[in-house]
Amino acid sequence: xxxxxxxxxxxxxxxxxxxxxxxxxxxxxxxxxxxxxxxxxxxxxxxxxxxxxxxxxxxxxxxxxxxxxxxxxxxxxxxxxxxxxxxxxxxxxxxxxxxxxxxxxxxxxxxxxxxxxxxxxxxxxxxxxxxxxxxxxxxxxxxxxxxxxxxxxxxxxxxxxxxxxxxxxxxxxxxxxxxxxxxxxxxxxxxxxxxxxxxxxxxxxxxxxxxxxxxxxxxxxxxxxxxxxxxxxxxxxxxxxxxxxxxxxxxxxxxxxxxxxxxxxxxxxxxxxxxxxxxxxxxxxxxxxxxxxxxxxxxxxxxxxxxxxxxxxxxxxxxxxxxxxxxxxxxxxxxxxxxxxxxxxxxxxxxxxxxx
Amino acid sequence: xxxxxxxxxxxxxxxxxxxxxxxxxxxxxxxxxxxxxxxxxxxxxxxxxxxxxxxxxxxxxxxxxxxxxxxxxxxxxxxxxxxxxxxxxxxxxxxxxxxxxxxxxxxxxxxxxxxxxxxxxxxxxxxxxxxxxxxxxxxxxxxxxxxxxxxxxxxxxxxxxxxxxxxxxxxxxxxxxxxxxxxxxxxxxxxxxxxxxxxxxxxxxxxxxxxxxxxxxxxxxxxxxxxxxxxxxxxxxxxxxxxxxxxxxxxxxxxxxxxxxxxxxxxxxxxxxxxxxxxxxxxxxxxxxxxxxxxxxxxxxxxxxxxxxxxx
Numbered sequence: 001x002x003x004x005x006x007x008x009x010x011x012x013x014x015x016x017x018x019x020x021x022x023x024x025x026x027x028x029x030x031x032x033x034x035x036x037x038x039x040x041x042x043x044x045x046x047x048x049x050x051x052x053x054x055x056x057x058x059x060x061x062x063x064x065x066x067x068x069x070x071x072x073x074x075x076x077x078x079x080x081x082x083x084x085x086x087x088x089x090x091x092x093x094x095x096x097x098x099x100x101x102x103x104x105x106x107x108x109x110x111x112x113x114x115x116x117x118x119x120x121x122x123x124x125x126x127x128x129x130x131x132x133x134x135x136x137x138x139x140x141x142x143x144x145x146x147x148x149x150x151x152x153x154x155x156x157x158x159x160x161x162x163x164x165x166x167x168x169x170x171x172x173x174x175x176x177x178x179x180x181x182x183x184x185x186x187x188x189x190x191x192x193x194x195x196x197x198x199x200x201x202x203x204x205x206x207x208x209x210x211x212x213x214x215x216x217x218x219x220x221x222x223x224x225x226x227x228x229x230x231x232x233x234x235x236x237x238x239x240x241x242x243x244x245x246x247x248x249x250x251x252x253x254x255x256x257x258x259x260x261x262x263x264x265x266x267x268x269x270x271x272x273x274x275x276x277x278x279x280x281x282x283x284x285x286x287x288x289x290x291x292x293x294x295x296x297x298x299x300x301x302x303x304x305x306x307x308x309x310x311x312x313x314x315x316x317x318x319x320x321x322x323x324x325x326x327x328x329x330x331x332x333x334x335x336x337x338x339x340x341x342x343x344x345x346x347x348x349x350x351x352x353x354x355x356x
Numbered sequence: 357x358x359x360x361x362x363x364x365x366x367x368x369x370x371x372x373x374x375x376x377x378x379x380x381x382x383x384x385x386x387x388x389x390x391x392x393x394x395x396x397x398x399x400x401x402x403x404x405x406x407x408x409x410x411x412x413x414x415x416x417x418x419x420x421x422x423x424x425x426x427x428x429x430x431x432x433x434x435x436x437x438x439x440x441x442x443x444x445x446x447x448x449x450x451x452x453x454x455x456x457x458x459x460x461x462x463x464x465x466x467x468x469x470x471x472x473x474x475x476x477x478x479x480x481x482x483x484x485x486x487x488x489x490x491x492x493x494x495x496x497x498x499x500x501x502x503x504x505x506x507x508x509x510x511x512x513x514x515x516x517x518x519x520x521x522x523x524x525x526x527x528x529x530x531x532x533x534x535x536x537x538x539x540x541x542x543x544x545x546x547x548x549x550x551x552x553x554x555x556x557x558x559x560x561x562x563x564x565x566x567x568x569x570x571x572x573x574x575x576x577x578x579x580x581x582x583x584x585x586x587x588x589x590x591x592x593x594x595x596x597x598x599x600x601x602x603x604x605x606x607x608x609x610x611x612x613x614x615x616x617x618x619x620x621x622x623x624x625x626x627x628x629x630x631x632x633x634x635x636x637x638x639x640x641x642x643x644x645x646x647x648x649x650x651x652x653x654x655x656x657x658x659x660x661x662x663x664x665x666x667x668x
Contacts, residue, residue, distance in 0.1 A: 007444055021465075059579045061468055173622070179629065206621040207629035213583045214574045216618075219370055223618040226366045238578045245478060245575070 050082040050289045053102040054111040054281075055095065060088045062212055064237030064258050065277075069113035069136065072281035079282055080289055095120035103128035109288045111136060111281060115182055121145055132293050134284055136277065137182050141295045148280055150308055151301040152182055153189035153339045153350055154332050155273045156233075158302075158310050158325050159255045160193020162270055163231040164201050165321035166253055173204040173224045175243060176235040177211040186235055186273075188350045189339075196352075197324065204229060214242035221246040231255065231270070244268055253316070260311035271325075272311030280307050303333045365495045367615055372499060372507070373573055375611030377402065379510055379604045380565030381589035382596070383517060384558040386603055388434075389593065390521065391554035392534040392656040393441050396452035397433070398562045399586025400459030405430045405563025407463040410479055410570045410577035411470050419482050423506075423567050430563020431556045433459070438555035442548055445660035456586070464579040471577060478575040482506065506568045510604075513561075517600045530554060534654035537661040547661045562586065588636075595644055598654065606640070613639045 054073055058066035066088065073084040085107070090098050095117055102110045103124065112121050113136045125133045125145050138147035163172040174190050176183045191203040206224060208216045217239035224232055225246070233255040234243040240257060241264070247254045248268040256262065256272030280300055287293050300307045310329070313322055331337045342351040381398045388395035405426040413422040433455060440451040482504045490501040500511065521527035530550060532540040537547045565585070570577055588610055596603030613636040620632055 010439075010444065059464065061579065202624070204622065204624045205629075206618070207633070208618075209629070209633045210583060212578055212580065214576050214578055214581070215374075215569065215583070218574065219374060219615060220618045220621070222366070222370055223615070223622040226363055226619065227622040227624075229622070238576075241478075241576055242574060 050080060050109075050285075051084070051107040052076050052080075052082045052109045052111065052285050052288075053085040053105075053107040054087075054113055055090045055098045055102070055117065056086055056088045057090055057114045057116060058088070058211060058237060060086070062237040064240065065211070066113070066237065068258065068275075068277040069111070069281070072111075072278035075278050075282040076285045080286055082285065082289070092116065096124050099124045099133070100127065103131040107131060109134060109285055109293075111284075112138070115139070115180060132288050134281075134288075134293075136281065139181065139297065141297060143295050145295055146284070146293060147297045148284055149297050149299050150275055150277075150280070151299060152185035153192075154302050155275075155308055155310070156186040156189025156191075157193035157196075157332065157337070158328055159233050159271070159273050160190040160195075160203075161197050161325050161328050162310075162313075162317065162321055163190070163233055163253075163255060164194035164197035165324060166270055166317065167198075167201070167231045169228050169230045170198060170200065171202045171204065171227070171229045172231040172233070173206060173229040174233050174235070175206050175208070175217070175220055175224065177208050177239070179205075179207060183235060185350065190233055192339075192350075192352055193328070196328075208236070208239065210239065211237040212239055214239050217242035218246045221252075222250070225250055225252055233257070233273075235273075256311060262312045262314055266314055267316070269314055270317055271313050274309050274311040276307045283307075301333070302329055361495065365498060367619060368495070368499050370615035370618075371608065371612035372503075373611070374614050375604075375608045376507060376510060377565035377569045377573070377585050378589045378592060378607035378610055379514075380506075380568060381562040381586050382592045382603045382607050383510075383513060383600060384561030384563075384565070385590055385593045386517070386558075386598060386600060387530075387554045387561065388437075388558035389657055390534045390598060390654055391530055391551045392537060392654055392659065392661070393438065393551055393555050394448040394452060394658045395437065395555065395558055396449060396587075396590060397437050397455030397459075398452075398558075398589050399582055399584065400452075400456035401430055401433050401559050401562035402566040402569070402586045402589075403456075403459045403463055403580070403582040404433050405566025406570045406581050407467060407566070407577060408563070409567035411466070413479050413571065414470060417480055419480060419571055422571060423482075423564070426563045426567040427560045430559040430561075430566075432559070433563070434556035434559020435552070437559065438552045441555070441660065442551045445662070448658050448660075460580060467577055467579060479570065479577070481575045482571045504572050506564065506572060509564075514600055514604050521600065531654070534656055537656050541661075541663065547663070551661070562589075565589070591640060594653075595640060597652070606643075609643065610636050610640060 054069050056066045056069045060067055060070035070086055073086055076082050077084050087098050099110055099120055109132050111134045115137045117135055118138050118140045121133045121135055125142055133145045135147045140147055172194055174187045187205050194201050194203050206220050208220050210216055217236055221232055221243045231253045234240050235257045244254045244265050248265045253270050254268050256269050258275055260274050261272045262269045302308055338353045339350045340353040381402050385395050385398050408429040409422040409426040412425040413419055437451055437455055440446040441448045484502055484504050487501040491497045529545050533547050533550045541547050592606035593603050596606040617632040617635040
């Protein structure tokens with residue numbers, strides 16, 4: 001008897017707590033809820049209000065890739081007056097469902113934030129000819145698919161020059177989570193840049209398999225330090241904090257990624273590979289709003305310094321290094337240095353075109 | 357020569373750091389499972405402990421209050437699991453899963469309320485305390501005697517739990533409840549009470565693992581910071597055959613292979629990283645097949661206990 005009452009009270013209190021927290025959450029964020037009418041009359045809706053949605057792979061608080069995608073929606077909202085929506089932490093298995101849900105709800109532009117969405121976009125896009133899909137850091141194109149691509153080889157090249165100039169042990173490392181086209185390009189650019197300064201330099205790569213696991217990033221950095229590396233170029237999201245922290249504790253230089261990370265540790269961070277993806281996405285959205293979107297790859301290189309550039313240099317960086325980096329940047333923009341696909345010891349890679 | 361000694365001590369220290377959260381969680385799981393309650397909620401308890409200690413240290417600035425808070429909240433999560441499994445006799449797997457899922461959701465939601473600043477500043481951490489004399493021994497000294505209080509606590513807990521479990525009547529009671537609760541009840545033991553206590557202790561210990569992660573290892577809080585460590589601890593518990601010493605050794609094996617694979621990558625041996633990332637799990641699998649032999653869980657594990665007199 002007593003136990004039965006217990007069970008019932010538990011259910012009552014449990015659901016009250018759950019419902020209460022939902023209510024708090026609902027009041028706190030109050031997301032725009034699309035009405036059923038916008039689903040049925042999507043052509044009409046597209047005429048009245050421009051709607052942009054983004055599917056984000058990680059948590060929107062990762063201080064990196066996912067957060068940039070989320071913040072891009074703010075820019076889109078304020079600049080274009082568009083209606084926006086987002087879904088975060090989209091797992092690989094849910095990608096197609098999330099994307100087609102956005103399309104069904106009448107969004108004009110659906111951004112898939114990350115190259116890992118490519119297959120899902122290809123699968124979904126054909127069913128929704130009235131929606132334009134854009135893949136951040138992708139290489140897919142189609143009649144209603146475009147890709148946004150930062151020139152990772154270029155920015156990696158510049159970071160490689162800085163790293164090679166600053167290393168004392170002649171060992172530098174590139175630390176990221178996974179190996180795929182984007183990170184491979186970044187790594188190759190870094191390697192080529194470093195070797196352009198010191199041909200004998202050793203360039204290592206290490207992978208943690210997790211963009212946000214700070215602990216693992218810390219340990220990976222520690223392992224790199226133990227192997228003699230003294231400059232680590234990190235391409236991670238929230239885990240970047242772990243890399244910078246370890247390097248500042250144990251001594252070593254970091255090159256930041258994505259945001260200008262100099263302020264995190266002015267003694268440790270040499271410079272950062274700054275990417276303003278928010279602006280890049282906003283630009284794409286305004287192209288789409290004007291109806292000029294084409295199914296092509298929109299390349300974003302160093303010639304657009306508001307989107308891709310080297311961040312501020314720390315006090316430790318010598319003038320000679322800054323000069324070398326600036327020279328290289330100018331040659332890259334002037335297309336005096338360009339990259340081409342080639343094979344390096346049997347593997348597909350990239351080389352400097354017409355390297356002397 | 358001194359170079360390789362430095363490398364060795366660095367490697368061992370990394371192994372230890374990676375093993376400690378696992379070991380706390382696994383010892384927590386040991387208590388719960390020895391008393392007959394499956395605990396796959398270790399992951400959620402670890403995450404809860406990590407969040408609670410991070411939030412507490414963020415607001416109060418006191419590491420010790422943070423550890424205390426982690427212990428209390430961890431115990432409360434344990435209490436919830438015990439209530440669901442022991443009193444309500446909910447399926448123990450489902451209850452554990454529910455704890456994992458709600459912990460992941462709640463900590464993510466709350467962490468956005470607590471740590472909403474754009475650049476996260478490092479939290480105050482627990483400092484290492486060197487034990488005079490002993491910490492001067494080369495390699496071993498800095499490894500075991502120049503650590504933070506949580507590591508010392510873990511080093512104390514292992515023999516203590518082993519003694520408690522196998523040499524005291526309290527331990528006998530605990531094991532009896534896990535093996536044959538009806539017999540224990542006949543001998544005048546309250547099965548309910550023992551299970552409640554064990555599962556709450558389990559929550560406390562797993563939560564301490566999370567506190568170590570935040571206060572010593574990482575000094576940040578991030579969503580999903582536990583990153584599957586609770587499940588690895590669970591594997592270590594099975595691999596260690598529910599014995600405290602072998603369970604902790606299993607955790608050290610996981611930590612050491614993890615540290616090893618990161619070092620293999622750092623030395624640039626030409627092995628695809630995907631294989632190296634797999635390494636800790638592959639080694640555990642081989643160890644399970646080769647060394648562990650037949651692993652027998654406590655006989656009453658996962659079976660809710662029903663007192664006959666109360667059956668309705």
